Amino acid sequence: xxxxxxxxxxxxxxxxxxDCVRWLAQCGYEYTAPEDPIPCAQKPTARGKLHLLQEAAAxxxxxxxxxxxxxxxxxxxxxxxxxxxxxxLIIISDNPGKNEQLHRNQRYLVGxxxxxxxxxxxxxxxxxxxxxxxxxILNKTPVHTAKTKELGYLLKxxxxxxxxxxxxxxxxxxxxxxxxxxxxxxxLWLVGYGELRKKSLFTPYAEELQRQYCGxxxxxxxxxxxxxxxxxxxxxxxxxxxxxxxAENLRAVGLLHRKEILGW
Numbered sequence: 143x144x145x146x147x148x149x150x151x152x153x154x155x156x157x158x159x160x161d162c163v164r165w166l167a168q169c170g171y172e173y174t175a176p177e178d179p180i181p182c183a184q185k186p187t188a189r190g191k192l193h194l195l196q197e198a199a200a201x202x203x204x205x206x207x208x209x210x211x212x213x214x215x216x217x218x219x220x221x222x223x224x225x226x227x228x229x230x231l232i233i234i235s236d237n238p239g240k241n242e243q244l245h246r247n248q249r250y251l252v253g254x255x256x257x258x259x260x261x262x263x264x265x266x267x268x269x270x271x272x273x274x275x276x277x278x279i280l281n282k283t284p285v286h287t288a289k290t291k292e293l294g295y296l297l298k299x300x301x302x303x304x305x306x307x308x309x310x311x312x313x314x315x316x317x318x319x320x321x322x323x324x325x326x327x328x329x330l331w332l333v334g335y336g337e338l339r340k341k342s343l344f345t346p347y348a349e350e351l352q353r354q355y356c357g358x359x360x361x362x363x364x365x366x367x368x369x370x371x372x373x374x375x376x377x378x379x380x381x382x383x384x385x386x387x388x389a390e391n392l393r394a395v396g397l398l399h400r401k402e403i404l405g406w
Contacts (some may be wrong), residue, residue: 148225150325154318155220161314162216162284176218181211181245196287199295205288211245214284219249229326230276236290236334243286250279255370262375266388280319282347283311293343312347320354334368335403348404364396365403
């Protein structure tokens, strides 16, 4: 990265981590790093009820029981990026899942969907993108649920304070991510669009992103299906033109879905 790019990334990372620490505190938890001995969900204050709501959401959705350890997840992979690294892509997934919230992990796209994404870039070497070294991975919100749709349960039962926090996480991430993308100049992929439509879980993110890119004639923002269940690759293959390169097809499909979902 250039000095300007690195400074923009360092600012983004510091702000994002501070926000996650603050959001955890608002919900009644003290941030604990992966190397700390006890997950934050195991030592909540009296106000720390979010992990219980997440357990209830998973149970209602008939998700197999698992250890709830980090209700709001900062991506510690960001701490491993160095000034000498070259960032070629920013990928925005939905929200941290079961593997991502594990105390020892606290990283994004490290479950099955992440393995599918890594395999996609490895198979398509002509893209020249190292998924784990040259991609910044973020989410539309750092609030954990096992399945994205379980966020609806949190909104229903978490009350007005949680609704405000959930919306704030999306608006902050959308605005900060857009600023980071503009500083670095790499493409931005929104991976997973089912909840980006109007009156959906991630509508605040979509609306803020539109404000950030309003007036730009050709913003490098692309929308795709999610990596989970191999939906990304299946959709890309279905819509690809055999006479075009992978990069050309990615651009065409990403723009198609952006217009369809975001309207711009």
